[in-house]
Amino acid sequence: MWFALILCTIAAFADVIGGAVTVVKRLNPQQTMIVTGLGAGFLLGATVLDRLPDSLSELPGTSPLYIVIGYLILLILERYSANAHHRESAAPEMGHHPGAVLSSRAAFVSFVGLLLHTFMDGVIIAGAFSISRATGLLIFVAITMHKIPEGFSMATITLASGTSRVRALLTSVGLAVSTLIGAVLTLEVGAIDQHVVKILMALATGTFLYVSMTDLMPVVRGQNRGSVIAAVIGVGIFYISLLLIKHVGLS
Numbered sequence: 001m002w003f004a005l006i007l008c009t010i011a012a013f014a015d016v017i018g019g020a021v022t023v024v025k026r027l028n029p030q031q032t033m034i035v036t037g038l039g040a041g042f043l044l045g046a047t048v049l050d051r052l053p054d055s056l057s058e059l060p061g062t063s064p065l066y067i068v069i070g071y072l073i074l075l076i077l078e079r080y081s082a083n084a085h086h087r088e089s090a091a092p093e094m095g096h097h098p099g100a101v102l103s104s105r106a107a108f109v110s111f112v113g114l115l116l117h118t119f120m121d122g123v124i125i126a127g128a129f130s131i132s133r134a135t136g137l138l139i140f141v142a143i144t145m146h147k148i149p150e151g152f153s154m155a156t157i158t159l160a161s162g163t164s165r166v167r168a169l170l171t172s173v174g175l176a177v178s179t180l181i182g183a184v185l186t187l188e189v190g191a192i193d194q195h196v197v198k199i200l201m202a203l204a205t206g207t208f209l210y211v212s213m214t215d216l217m218p219v220v221r222g223q224n225r226g227s228v229i230a231a232v233i234g235v236g237i238f239y240i241s242l243l244l245i246k247h248v249g250l251s
Contacts, residue, residue: 005183011140021155125139
């Protein structure tokens with residue numbers, strides 16, 4: 001149990017490292033859009049190339065329904081967030097700060113979606129150790145390899161909403177904490193039923209679909225050509241990392 005918890009902590013810390021890489025240097029608006037494009041592309045690749053095929057394979061009959069539910073949950077959350085902000089502020093550009101290229105509610109919804117995903121990271125790593133130590137180690141490596149760019153993406157999205165570097169880093173810390181909560185709960189209650197895990201992952205796929213396609217890509221598309229190219233590169237980075245993981249037998 002302690003060995004599994006230590007490895008989950010290491011995996012969670014990778015989110016913080018990714019966030020720290022983003023906030024070390026303050027970026028100008030053009031640079032912010034470039035890294036936002038990279039993050040959007042990476043999330044799009046993770047959604048379409050990895051999570052979507054896995055969900056359809058694991059729950060061929062019902063995963064489309066859970067994916068749509070996950071998508072609608074974030075749609076409702078964003079709408080609720082927009083209404084709440086409208087009641088609190090009469091500013092014409094709701095949810096924007098000076099220099100922002102992304103709305104604060106879009107960043108919030110992205111954070112909620114990634115929280116669900118990172119929670120599942122902790123559940124999966126801890127649950128794998130209930131099968132065997134070897135399985136747990138393989139899953140730990142596979143997930144940790146994706147966590148640095150995950151933290152990078154979240155901090156980038158937060159910075160793009162015009163917030164401070166400290167707050168951007170804290171969102172990456174939040175992802176790390178979510179991973180640990182998922183791991184601790186799984187270790188405490190024992191291995192979670194695999195069917196439940198598959199349902200949660202399908203819901204997470206829907207949230208990823210919303211974040212990447214509805215929140216981020218329209219913003220990237222509306223900016224300069226460099227941000228679009230960065231998005232394409234972000235997809236390529238994810239695809240290469242996925243191929244490497246499969247090549248070494250970790251997926």
